Amino acid sequence: MAEILRDGSVFHLRNDQISYVLCEMPGGVLAHLYFGARLERLNAANLLRRADIPADGSFTVQECALDRLPREYPSFGLGDLREGALTVQAPDGSQAVDLRLERAELLDAKPALEGLPATRGEGCAALRLTLRDAHTGLVALLDYAVYDDCPAVTRSAKLVNEGSAPLNVERAYSLCLDLPDDGWDLITLPGAWARERTVCRRPLVAGHQGVSSRRGASSAQASPFIALARPHATQTQGEAIGAALIYSGNFMAEAEVSQFGATRLLLGIDERDFSWELQPGESFRTPEAALVYSGRGIGGMSYGFHRLWESHLLPKRWMNRPRPVLLNSWEAAYFDFDADKLLAIAKAAAASGVELFVMDDGWFGHRDDDTTSLGDWYVNRRKLPGGLEGLGEQVRALGMQFGIWMEPEMVSPDSDLYRAHPDWRLHIPGREDITARHQLVLDMGRREVQDFVVKVVSETLRASGAAYLKWDMNRNFTNIGSAALPAHRQRETAHRYMLGLYAVMERLTAAFPEVLFEGCASGGARFDAGMLYYVPQIWCSDNTDALCRLEIQRGTEMVFPASTMGCHVSAVPNHQTGRVTPLETRFAVALGGSFGYELDPARLDDGERAKLRAQVAFANETQLLRLYGRRYWLQSPFGENDAAWMSVSGDRSEALFTLVRRMARPNAMPPLVRLQGLDADRRYRVVETGEVFGGDELMLSGLCCPLGNGDAAALVYRLRAEA
Ligand code: DGJ
Numbered sequence: 001m002a003e004i005l006r007d008g009s010v011f012h013l014r015n016d017q018i019s020y021v022l023c024e025m026p027g028g029v030l031a032h033l034y035f036g037a038r039l040e041r042l043n044a045a046n047l048l049r050r051a052d053i054p055a056d057g058s059f060t061v062q063e064c065a066l067d068r069l070p071r072e073y074p075s076f077g078l079g080d081l082r083e084g085a086l087t088v089q090a091p092d093g094s095q096a097v098d099l100r101l102e103r104a105e106l107l108d109a110k111p112a113l114e115g116l117p118a119t120r121g122e123g124c125a126a127l128r129l130t131l132r133d134a135h136t137g138l139v140a141l142l143d144y145a146v147y148d149d150c151p152a153v154t155r156s157a158k159l160v161n162e163g164s165a166p167l168n169v170e171r172a173y174s175l176c177l178d179l180p181d182d183g184w185d186l187i188t189l190p191g192a193w194a195r196e197r198t199v200c201r202r203p204l205v206a207g208h209q210g211v212s213s214r215r216g217a218s219s220a221q222a223s224p225f226i227a228l229a230r231p232h233a234t235q236t237q238g239e240a241i242g243a244a245l246i247y248s249g250n251f252m253a254e255a256e257v258s259q260f261g262a263t264r265l266l267l268g269i270d271e272r273d274f275s276w277e278l279q280p281g282e283s284f285r286t287p288e289a290a291l292v293y294s295g296r297g298i299g300g301m302s303y304g305f306h307r308l309w310e311s312h313l314l315p316k317r318w319m320n321r322p323r324p325v326l327l328n329s330w331e332a333a334y335f336d337f338d339a340d341k342l343l344a345i346a347k348a349a350a351a352s353g354v355e356l357f358v359m360d361d362g363w364f365g366h367r368d369d370d371t372t373s374l375g376d377w378y379v380n381r382r383k384l385p386g387g388l389e390g391l392g393e394q395v396r397a398l399g400m401q402f403g404i405w406m407e408p409e410m411v412s413p414d415s416d417l418y419r420a421h422p423d424w425r426l427h428i429p430g431r432e433d434i435t436a437r438h439q440l441v442l443d444m445g446r447r448e449v450q451d452f453v454v455k456v457v458s459e460t461l462r463a464s465g466a467a468y469l470k471w472d473m474n475r476n477f478t479n480i481g482s483a484a485l486p487a488h489r490q491r492e493t494a495h496r497y498m499l500g501l502y503a504v505m506e507r508l509t510a511a512f513p514e515v516l517f518e519g520c521a522s523g524g525a526r527f528d529a530g531m532l533y534y535v536p537q538i539w540c541s542d543n544t545d546a547l548c549r550l551e552i553q554r555g556t557e558m559v560f561p562a563s564t565m566g567c568h569v570s571a572v573p574n575h576q577t578g579r580v581t582p583l584e585t586r587f588a589v590a591l592g593g594s595f596g597y598e599l600d601p602a603r604l605d606d607g608e609r610a611k612l613r614a615q616v617a618f619a620n621e622t623q624l625l626r627l628y629g630r631r632y633w634l635q636s637p638f639g640e641n642d643a644a645w646m647s648v649s650g651d652r653s654e655a656l657f658t659l660v661r662r663m664a665r666p667n668a669m670p671p672l673v674r675l676q677g678l679d680a681d682r683r684y685r686v687v688e689t690g691e692v693f694g695g696d697e698l699m700l701s702g703l704c705c706p707l708g709n710g711d712a713a714a715l716v717y718r719l720r721a722e723a
Contacts, residue, residue, distance in 0.1 A: 002125040002146045004106050007041075011104065013127060013144060014038055017151040018293045020144070022072050023048075026059045028100030030072035030131065030142075032178045035153070035241065037295045050180065068260060070178035073099060073131070073142055073157065082264055083208070083256050087171035087271070088159075090136045095170065099131035099140050110145045113156055115499050117246050117533030118288040119312040123148040137163020138278075150307040151300075154246075156288040161278040169276040173252070173268025175243055175289035182206075182257045184228035187242075187298070189555050194543035194576055196220045196524040197555030199638050203231065204263060210254030212270050216441070216477025216494060218248050220525040225559050226253035226265060229298055235633055236676065240294045240301040243267045244559055246313070247287035248530035249498040250274070273480060275491040287530070298558075299633060299676075306561035306631070313529060314564070317513060318536035320628050323563070323594045324401060324516070325353070325616050326468065330360035331544065331570050332600035335368050338383045339391055343398075348601035350398040352609060353616035356468055356596075357395045358403035363388075365415060371438040374410040375417030377456040379463075388464035396465070403468030403516075406460060408453045409501065410439045410474065417452075424449050426493065428481040436475035445496030446484045450504050454511075457504075461512055469512075471535065473521040498530075505534035518566055518594075527556060527564075537566050537594045544570035544598055545577040546589040547662055547712055550637035553592045554645075562647065563627035565593030569615070571603070581712040583608060587615050588658050588714035591626055592645070595619040622656050622718065625649050629656070632676040641665070644705075648677035652695075655684070655719040659705050662712060672702035679721065687718040695721075 005012040009024040010033070021034040023044045033047050045055035051068040053059055066079030076084035077096035088097050105128045110121030124145040131140045141158040155175050161167050182204050188211045189197040210226060213219040224245035230238045243265055245251050250270040257263055267289050276284050290308055294300030310319060327349040333341060346357040364380055365373025379387050386394070388404070395402040411418045411425055413435065418425070425440040427433055433440055442449050461469060482493040509517060517535040519526060523542035531538060541552045549567065556565055567590040572580040590596070601609055619626075629647035637643035637660075646657040659673060678684060678695035685692045686703075693703070698719075707713040 002123070002148045004125045004127050004146065006104065006106070010042065010044055011127060012039075012042065013125065013146040013153060015146055015148060015151070018146070018153070020146065020153045024101045025069070027061055028102070028131070029061060029066070029069070030099070030101055030129065032070045032072045035177060035179070035291065036239070036293055047180065070180065070262065071176065073140060073176055075099065082258055083254065083266055084171070085173040085176040085266060085268070086140070088136065088138055089168040089170055091165040097133045097138060098135065099133055101129060102132045103130040104128070111143055113288055114285050115502060116285060116287055117313075117502060117530045118156065119145065119154050119246070119290065119308065121145070123311070132162075136167055137161065138167055147308065147312065149311055150292070151294060151304045152290055152292045152308045154288050154290045157286045158283055159278065160283040161280050164280055166280070167278045169278060169284055171271040171274070172276070172284060172286050173266050174245060174286040175265065175267040175291065177243065177265040177291060179228070179263045179265070182261045182263045183230065184263060185231055185233070186255055187227040187229055187558070188253070189223035189225055189558060191220050191223075191555070193220050193522055193525065194541060194548070196527065196541050196552050197223055197558070198551060199555050199558060199636070201229070204228070204255060204257050206257045208254060208256050210252065212250070212252040214250050214270055214273055216249060216480070216497070217473065217521055217526040218251060218528040218530070220523065223559070224251040224253060224267070224528050226255065226267060227298070227301060228255070228263065228265070234297050235299040236297040238297055240298045242292045242301045242305060242559070244290050244305060244529055245287055246290065246529040246533065247498065248501070248526050248528050250494055269495060273491060273494050276495070277489055277492070290529070302558050303630060305559050309529060309532060309564070310561055310628070313533055315509065315534065315536050318516070320624065322620070322623055323537065323627065324355035324468070325619055326356035326358050326403060326596035327354045327601070328358040328360055328470070328568065328596060328598050331575055331598040335362035337362060339386060339394075342391065343394055344602055345600050346395050346398055346400065348609070349597070350400050352601055352612035354400060354597065356401040356403050358405065358468060358470060359391070360405040360470065361407070361472070363404070372412050372414040374407055374412040374439050375415040377406065377460055388460065392464040392466065401467035402464060403470065404460060404464050404466045405470040405472060406457060407472040407474060408457055409442050409444055411442050412439050423483040426477060426481060427479045427483070431479060434478040436478070439475055441475065441477055443482050443484065443493070443497065444500035444504070445482055445493060446500065450500050453504050454507050457508055458511060461515060466515065468516045468518065470518045470520055470539070473526060502530070502534070509534050524552070524556070527560070532560070532564055537564050539566040540593060543576045544568055545574040545579050546581045546586045546660070547579065548577060549589050550643045550660060553589070554633060554637050554643065557631060557633070562593050562631055566596065567591075567593035568596045568598035570597070571599040582710070582714070583611055585660060585712045585714040588660060588716045591619060591622070591656075591658065591716065594627065595623070625654050625656055630677055634673055634676060642671055644673050646675060646677065652677065652679040652682070653721040657703070657717045657719060658714065659707070660712070660714045661707050664709055664711050664713065670704055670706040672704050674702040675699050678719070683722045684719040685722055687720060689717075692722060
């Protein structure tokens with residue numbers, strides 16, 4: 001059970017697994033004392049002495065003291081010379097803030113975050129600390145929650161201007177975590193289009209290191225996540241601490257190793273294209289950040305995040321619920337289709353047992369390529385003479401659900417929408433627009449743009465009767481300016497965009513609770529906990545090559561559970577890499593997430609189509625285990641020839657094991673893979689071979705995995721506990 005203990009000036013947030021301890025210093029400065037495995041008690045004097053700070057009431061605010069003190073929500077410029085979490089410009093032009101604790105409240109309920117996605121408040125204990133800067137009247141409410149069932153603490157800050165003059169927030173991070181030493185490796189998930197979320201691990205060095213995005217979205221190039229792992233930590237052993245931001249826009253995640261070898265983690269909205277004016281009485285809320293601690297390796301940290309998102313963040317109505325096996329038309333037809341062609345694909349899909357047919361890009365305006373029509377969300381009758389209604393009906397008549405693609409945040413310069421409302425785009429007056437994929441970005445911060453998006457998406461869903469919507473977003477932000485804001489508020493544009501997008505997602509998901517929304521951004525360029533509050537799954541990458549997907553899916557699962565990853569079997573040669581891999585291997589890898597297809601089954605031969613039928617049946621039969629079981633990575637694809645993972649059901653009676661070998665090795669013994677997460681005292685039957693092994697044997701000695709010849713070979717085994 002989560003609890004928050006107060007012992008004088010010490011606040012201790014804890015549950016069965018973790019403790020998070022902070023302390024009020026004399027004068028009201030907040031110190032951070034500990035985040036790690038659960039403690040029974042903590043004497044602050046010990047840690048403060050290490051920082052040369054007497055804990056006997058004689059603490060005085062001075063540079064040497066503040067620069068050594070582990071802090072909770074520091075600002076720059078008044079003695080702590082490390083990076084701060086908060087910068088606010090006062091009317092006199094100064095940027096320093098000196099927050100002192102005024103009040104501490106144990107809350108009955110975790111407060112909702114105004115307009116922002118955040119973990120839900122069930123099953124947690126919540127603390128609010130109110131701090132004030134006497135000079136400006138700025139008040140910071142630091143909100144914390146600790147959960148009953150996960151090794152996690154979440155944090156966010158609300159800034160209120162209780163002074164009499166306007167203030168300008170220049171930096172307002174969500175999280176600062178000061179740790180006493182620098183004996184850690186830093187883990188981040190950098191990437192690129194088609195190479196999202198590569199696991200990058202390197203030792204911390206003195207000074208600054210980290211990742212950020214200024215692309216308008218969390219991005220393929222960086223993920224709003226940063227972790228520390230002890231140098232010897234493995235998947236199963238050693239300490240790891242991760243921090244993830246529940247936000248989908250520009251962010252900064254940084255570690256700073258100080259002159260004294262202490263480590264400060266910072267996470268929040270990137271400050272380089274941000275500021276926020278706070279008139280007297282106004283407030284600003286930072287996104288929520290989640291911190292997870294694991295004493296059981298990096299896998300334990302990932303599991304902590306998976307549990308947190310599954311129990312407290314992901315849309316409830318989709319949790320533990322089967323997802324339809326879908327077929328998406330994109331790689332099957334691209335823009336080149338009409339109703340007959342789509343129906344032929346849909347018919348072949350239905351014959352394989354596919355449950356949902358998704359029409360991707362190209363159905364609206366006069367869009368035959370990516371140069372036109374975004375914003376004109378009315379059906380192209382030349383392609384679909386029966387309209388969305390007609391196609392939707394015909395697909396449903398095949399026994400499938402119908403799904404549709406939209407990219408509602410964008411506008412093509414060649415569109416009726418742009419011609420009618422040129423000022424609805426992000427732009428800087430007098431500067432040439434920079435297009436990307438021939439498109440511009442709508443200014444989602446504006447209420448009229450939000451209303452337009454809600455209207456066209458609602459009409460599209462109603463007309464088509466769609467059970468599924470793929471919500472795409474395909475470019476970085478440039479020319480970041482809003483016609484709705486005065487000059488001195490232009491740097492609010494990108495964050496206002498995110499607030500507007502979240503408001504739209506809130507309205508639409510509430511109005512269409514039964515529609516399955518799948519996020520997408522040129523593949524996985526906005527795969528973050530912010531979007532996952534609204535959509536239960538996100539297209540993981542435009543790269544559908546099975547071997548590339550090993551790394552992409554492994555990197556994504558560092559933070560996010562299997563159910564959130566859209567994973568499809570596509571045709572060969574693969575459209576992104578030209579590689580030919582066996583259908584079985586493409587299937588084995590796509591089973592790693594929310595399963596579907598990205599091909600035209602009519603172009604397969606009879607044998608392959610028969611395999612598809614068997615695949616769909618297998619995917620359905622195993623889906624609750626695959627999507628909601630506990631995921632163990634047994635062998636990482638990074639730098640290795642073989643990758644192996646498994647999912648284990650909550651009661652450990654079932655497991656699904658997958659092994660993929662990239663390159664065949666001549667004259668090699670078959671791999672022996674040690675499994676994890678089974679019950680050591682039970683015996684498990686391998687369904688595919690009929691053999692029975694002890695759980696202990698499988699975990700300690702391993703499972704011999706005879707792979708056939710050939711590159712990109714895969715093996716999938718179901719394990720069932722014997723009665
Ligand atoms: C990018 C997505 O990632 C693809 O799957 C596809 O939907 C295209 N956009 C369509 O333009």
